[in-house]
Amino acid sequence: MTDPRDFVAHEAALLDERRLDDWLALFAEDGHYWVPLLGAAQADPFSHNSLAYEDRLLLQLRVDRLKNPRAHSQHPASHSQHVLQPSRIEREEGDEAWLRTPFLYVEARGENQILLSGTARHHLVRTPTGWSIREKRIDLLNAPRALPAIQLFI
Amino acid sequence: MTIYRNRPDLVAALVQDDRVHRDLYLSEELFALEQENLFANTWVFLGHASQVPEAGDFVTQDIAGRPLMMVRQPDGDVHVLYNRCAHKGTQLVTDESGNTGRFFRCPYHAWTYKLDGAPLGLPLKNGYEGTQLKACESGQGLSVVKHVKVYRDFVFVRLSDTGPSFEDYFGEVLGAIDNMVDRSPEGKLTVGGGVLRNVVHCNWKMYLENINDTVHPMSTHESATKAAEALWEGHAPTDPKPMAMEQILPFGSGYEFFDKMGGRVFANGHSVLGVNFSIHSNYAQLPEYEAAMRAAHGEARATEILQRSPQNSVFYPSLSVKGSPQAIRVIRPLAANRTLIEAWSFRAAGAPALLFERAMSYNRLVFSPMSVVAHDDVHLFESIQQGLRAGGNEWVSLHRNYDPAETQQATVTTNGTNELLMRNQFRAWAKSMAAGMEAAA
Numbered sequence: 024m025t026d027p028r029d030f031v032a033h034e035a036a037l038l039d040e041r042r043l044d045d046w047l048a049l050f051a052e053d054g055h056y057w058v059p060l061l062g063a064a065q066a067d068p069f070s071h072n073s074l075a076y077e078d079r080l081l082l083q084l085r086v087d088r089l090k091n092p093r094a095h096s097q098h099p100a101s102h103s104q105h106v107l108q109p110s111r112i113e114r115e116e117g118d119e120a121w122l123r124t125p126f127l128y129v130e131a132r133g134e135n136q137i138l139l140s141g142t143a144r145h146h147l148v149r150t151p152t153g154w155s156i157r158e159k160r161i162d163l164l165n166a167p168r169a170l171p172a173i174q175l176f177i
Numbered sequence: 178m179t180i181y182r183n184r185p186d187l188v189a190a191l192v193q194d195d196r197v198h199r200d201l202y203l204s205e206e207l208f209a210l211e212q213e214n215l216f217a218n219t220w221v222f223l224g225h226a227s228q229v230p231e232a233g234d235f236v237t238q239d240i241a242g243r244p245l246m247m248v249r250q251p252d253g254d255v256h257v258l259y260n261r262c263a264h265k266g267t268q269l270v271t272d273e274s275g276n277t278g279r280f281f282r283c284p285y286h287a288w289t290y291k292l293d294g295a296p297l298g299l300p301l302k303n304g305y306e307g308t309q310l311k312a313c314e315s316g317q318g319l320s321v322v323k324h325v326k327v328y329r330d331f332v333f334v335r336l337s338d339t340g341p342s343f344e345d346y347f348g349e350v351l352g353a354i355d356n357m358v359d360r361s362p363e364g365k366l367t368v369g370g371g372v373l374r375n376v377v378h379c380n381w382k383m384y385l386e387n388i389n390d391t392v393h394p395m396s397t398h399e400s401a402t403k404a405a406e407a408l409w410e411g412h413a414p415t416d417p418k419p420m421a422m423e424q425i426l427p428f429g430s431g432y433e434f435f436d437k438m439g440g441r442v443f444a445n446g447h448s449v450l451g452v453n454f455s456i457h458s459n460y461a462q463l464p465e466y467e468a469a470m471r472a473a474h475g476e477a478r479a480t481e482i483l484q485r486s487p488q489n490s491v492f493y494p495s496l497s498v499k500g501s502p503q504a505i506r507v508i509r510p511l512a513a514n515r516t517l518i519e520a521w522s523f524r525a526a527g528a529p530a531l532l533f534e535r536a537m538s539y540n541r542l543v544f545s546p547m548s549v550v551a552h553d554d555v556h557l558f559e560s561i562q563q564g565l566r567a568g569g570n571e572w573v574s575l576h577r578n579y580d581p582a583e584t585q586q587a588t589v590t591t592n593g594t595n596e597l598l599m600r601n602q603f604r605a606w607a608k609s610m611a612a613g614m615e616a617a618a
């Protein structure tokens with residue numbers, strides 16, 4: 024999988040198949056998952072808050088929690104579906120690539136489902152075994168508005 | 178179906194000494210009566226003055242179903258006006274916040290108003306000569322909220338002309354705002370980092386009760402605390418923790434910890450949980466900051482401020498303050514079964530950036546719609562909202578540590594797991610509802 028666009032599609036598929044350990048393994052040691060509270064308008068994760076800003080430790084915590092049978096909010100379990108538009112490579116430089124992927128995201132649980140939309144922005148680095156994620160940033164269309172619980176990974 | 182309107186006796190009967198009736202959470206009619214009575218007659222948090230730093234700055238906010246706006250005046254005061262044109266009711270502003278310049282201009286027929294709501298001008302003025310416009314409400318400008326209190330930049334309103342004064346209503350619990358503001362060596366806070374907003378499908382009182390519930394973390398948050406403990410296993414208790422670990426691990430501190438943290442209730446439904454210590458007590462110390470605090474406040478007061486880090490201080494009915502992580506939650510009821518919860522972070526002037534980082538990190542981990550901790554809370558609130566529809570048992574138990582003597586005192590200090598903190602909220606609920614309904618009768 025050398026085309027980074029294929030990597031982005033694969034990454035979303037792992038989430039939708041709930042293969043969360045395989046998904047987490049895609050992140051670089053210093054990798055981050057970031058959902059800014061201002062969406063595309065936000066410059067950094069420090070001067071303004073975020074819906075999520077997580078390093079590998081926190082992502083691991085989240086994945087482990089979801090596996091715990093006492094994760095009450097997962098009875099019934101949530102399922103996700105990413106509907107991706109074709110990714111556009113914004114920049115490629117040496118061993119790094121930056122991509123934008125507009126998406127619709129559906130998270131379903133019991134009788135309810137939520138629909139979110141926005142653009143995923145991947146910053147990838149090439150490793151001997153393939154691409155890995157330095158940052159996955161999700162710019163939601165309506166990030167600062169009131170939201171219901173989002174339980175899985177956009 | 179009208180059951181409760183004009184029947185204060187039936188409303189009062191929903192709150193017994195040690196239990197409450199399920200209709201409190203389910204009835205849309207009671208929700209409407211709460212908007213008219215409880216939320217109009219009590220002091221409700223609207224916003225923070227730092228949101229409107231310059232003359233002409235405004236922030237819009239619905240309180241008890243009324244669209245309001247908080248506006249900074251040319252003389253520096255903060256006023257609260259109804260966001261309703263005096264002509265035909267158009268909202269003067271529809272952005273959440275902004276700056277209106279030197280006056281408000283209605284987008285529909287261009288009537289204009291000064292920043293304090295006074296009428297300024299209108300087109301085709303001659304057409305009003307000889308009419309009654311000036312004498313009627315529509316000629317007086319925007320309706321203003323008369324009872325506004327700006328307490329150390331926290332802006333509260335009371336919509337009704339009757340009801341207790343601000344100081345009588347909150348009394349000693351105001352110390353929690355003092356503690357939060359005094360954690361700035363310059364005595365100044367500003368809202369920072371935006372507001373996290375969650376819609377939860379449960380009654381607002383259920384959320385408020387949970388703020389005073391110390392028995393649930395052990396079981397409700399087991400999945401998050403067990404995952405955190407497993408990840409942190411092998412580290413010595415003294416090892417410096419990443420902030421996320423520092424903030425999540427204490428949720429699993431055990432029943433004894435939560436019982437011993439202690440709680441205190443005050444008249445009118447307010448309370449402080451964690452009068453002895455709390456899950457926020459053991460954050461890493463910051464020697465330079467503490468020195469700045471001693472320089473600003475003196476040794477004794479600085480120690481008093483820094484040692485006090487309650488879990489939550491409830492300003493009934495809608496505000497909960499956390500002095501130590503410099504964060505507040507605001508409860509905005511939307512319907513009997515729908516509540517908007519806001520989590521705000523603050524920057525403290527003169528304090529290190531780490532304090533602001535703690536506030537943002539805490540809110541993000543615990544109160545974001547993508548939180549790792551709150552999903553289980555929210556699931557259970559929504560589950561209760563469904564479960565209460567079941568017949569068979571129409572009552573919700575609040576018996577833990579009930580003592581008949583507790584109803585005789587305004588302020589009681591007790592163990593941290595006593596459901597007195599919740600009983601106290603419902604006693605205040607019954608009192609405000611009855612006062613409003615009797616005044617209306």
Ligand code: FES
Binds near residue numbers: 263267283285286287
């Ligand atoms: S409604 Fe505002 S000017 Fe007519």
Ligand SMILES: [Fe+2]
Binds near residue numbers: 394
């Ligand atoms: Fe909780």
